Amino acid sequence: MNEDTTTTTHPYVGLWVTPDGRIRHELRADGRYVEARGDREAAYVGRYEVSGDHVEYVDDTGFTADGGFRDDVLHHAGMVLHRRKVVLVTGASSGIGRATALRLAAAGHPVVLGARRTDRLDTLVAEIEVAGGQALAVPLDVTDAASARQFAEAALARFGRIDVLVANAGVMPLSPLAAGLVEEWDRMIDVNVRGLLHSIAATLPTMLAQGTGHVVTIASVGAFEVSPTAAVYCGTKYAARAITEGLRQESPRSVRVTTVSPGVTDSELASTITDASAAAAMVAYRADSVPADAIARAVAYAVDERPDVDVNEVVVRPVGQR
């Protein structure tokens, strides 16, 4: 066992909770293994050492155990350990992006947060760090290809890798076509389609060079069906899904590709609507919703699957949504 690992970032993370919620096992970023029972925190503390595909464990009671890794995942004493991944989230300042960043950071993945409202990103970084996670805030406007490149470069400069892109940034100023709100149509195309392409262009070369990577696009149920006032928005989401499926077909086995399509989800998305008729229609449509963390859980499921398992399409709706 190497005693001097407190300052290094451990390459594996894990969390396992018994079905009754009473016992919680956690492998932390510094390599410490912590078990908590009920109200008692850290009943005992141990340390994992990972060397190649071999893992060794010892705790403060002197108990030792060892095991082996296959691929990126170890099933050890009922706990699933995942390789720590550097995750880039576009549109992390609110809603689904924020929830995804919080969930993946809590699971031990370093997260790189991009959006235009950097004050919000700074607050989120502080929240993640207080909870023991790692996060970096980077100003990002996905409509600008250079900004997307700088986002990826900042991630590489801080963490040295890009394992996952969560292409989430999006806007939804709905209106009927007859309203002729051309600037809003252009903005949806710029953020939801060009922004996705800029984000892929900025990160895919690194994933291909690393020989591993994962692109997760947040599309929508609007990528499967069209409704009045949503012609352009749905057009951008059909495009996002098509682009992501094309990427999946073109990618080597080492790059996984996922489309997560939310139904109505709590977020600030509807606040971009300026057309009065579309805003009124949204009140009833959005009455039943899922929390943003429900979508974050779907992203986490795809990210933490074994490397030989490619979760391609996930649709998550509130139970009442038709």
Ligand SMILES: NC(=O)c1ccc[n+]([C@@H]2O[C@H](COP(=O)([O-])OP(=O)(O)OC[C@H]3O[C@@H](n4cnc5c(N)ncnc54)[C@H](OP(=O)(O)O)[C@@H]3O)[C@@H](O)[C@H]2O)c1
């Ligand atoms: N909520 C739903 O019901 C729902 C349903 C289906 C799909 N979706 C999709 O989920 C994704 C996330 O939306 P949300 O629901 O979480 O809404 P949200 O709370 O409004 O979040 C949208 C995010 O996108 C970012 N963004 C917008 N324009 C950007 C730009 N030019 N560059 C970088 N970031 C930009 C925003 O950050 P800044 O403004 O700070 O830049 C914000 O962080 C979107 O793609 C949306 O279409 C949502």
